[in-house]
Amino acid sequence: MPDLANERQFPPSETNSTPKVQLDDVQLTLNASSGPVEILRGVNLTVASGETVAIVGPSGSGKSSMISLAAGLERPTSGQVRLLGQDLAPLNEDGLARLRRGRVTMIFQSFHLLPTMSAFDNVRAPLEISGFEDADELARQALDDVRLSHRLDHFPGQMSGGEQQRVAVARALACSPEVVFADEPTGNLDTETGAHVADLLFDIAAKRRAALILVTHDSDLANRAGRVLTMQKGVLS
Amino acid sequence: MKPALLRIAWREFAGSLMRFRIYLACLGVGAFAIAAAGSTTQSFREGVTDQARILLGGDVSFTLARRTANAEEAAYIAGLGEVSPTAMMRTMAQSTAIRKQVDMRAVDSAFPLLGEMVVEGADPQADALAQRDGRWGAVVSQSFLDELDVEIGDPIALGTMNAYVAAKLVSEPDRLGQSGVFQPTALVSMEAVQSAGLLDPGQLFRSTYLVRLSEDLPLDELEDAAREVMGEDGPRMRRPEDAVDGLQRLLDLLNSFLSVVGVAALVAGGLGISQATSAFLESRIGSIAALKSFGASGADIRTIYLIQLMGLAVLGAAIGVTLGATTPVILELVAGESFRCRRRPPSILRRS
Incomplete structure (x- = not known):
């Protein structure tokens, strides 16, 4: 199997002190039928590395848009976004994918597990795409970390919401990423299950020294982060 | 191709087979419609063509009025394959008490080239037509027996020829292809009519040379070549589709109808497959987004889903084509006699 990990882009300028995520005066304006809508206003x-940041704020304030921009899933109208020290502006879709590969992962509110794959395969697939030779072992370990080693062969449809989100956490952290983006990771879970998933997320992120940026409405979850920022009408403070 | 992509595609494909039974069904129905129209059309064409050859009495025939083929014509026809010369004429039949006009057909020992002639009262056919005690054997139809009030073994006269009733003619394979044959029929040997002078110049008869071609020749080219060699006044070539009045029209109508069915099937099948493919990809948008967010490139995504689509397409098409190809057999099992075109003429051509 070719070593796909070699395809990852490591900018020559990146050092240990380089910020993992950096947004400079980022603006995002969308064109609606009623006219331009300013989503982000100079963020x-x-x-x-290793820092945990929670973004809170009312619905529609631009939290999820900001996280999408920071992960390179969307492009800003103006301003600069740097991820792992790399300016995202000149990268095309495949360049962005290669940059994220094995180093930047996402956790979604609605899990986005592949419904036709078992829990084990859901965690293993991104590792294989990223070129990890020991994908099987890493996937098993990650599912063990979220206490789902007994559910390896179960499909998402056979698991509860909490279990599915634990699989999503395992999938996001199995490759020991440098940056984890989490968009409402406990938004679809009950309080107890949400707290459990949050414990796992913070524990594993700390163990693997990942930069964790999470968007949440949950003040308890936000307060566990090292830094809490508020998004209000497209302005981060 | 990266082996990892193949593995991911296979896992998702294996896990999604049951979820995509509707997709498979759409693909299968599309492929089935196309294959069924094609196989049924082909079956009809082959069936009708096969039966038309039997109705004609050969792959082609050459017909002359009031004469037999001259040496040059006979040599050319003989070079095309196996030949069975026949002659048809009207003559007066005379039994002890009754005199009546009948159709008399002379055949040689190679007749019939295609299909089967069934006689009662004599076996084999060649013996029935042989000369015995100065009389030529004649195999006659039931109407002949009835209208001339004779039985097997009775002496009769056919024109100037002395004959006897050797057997009853139950069926001739090319009977329907003989135009204008409505009267009682007597079958005799070519040798008999030749010796009686019934094929001499001035006699009223129609000679037909039935030919089973030794090689599969394009009939258009064969007809042109025959006309060139034998001239405009030479034998007129007939094809299987000329065997029965209206058969060509029937084939044209059948062709038009099944062509329309085929085009409709193609459009419906294509639309079904297109819709099913779109639905498949739409159902995968979430998975595609997740894979991209974890570092899958556009080429990776295309590879993963192209493999799956191809797998589903091959599976669905195989199911549809298999069902479509067996449609004529299934129709024959369900519809029975009315769809047995490979073995028998279409029902509208059959005699009751």
């Missing part, structure tokens, strides 16, 4: 953010 600045810097997140270092």
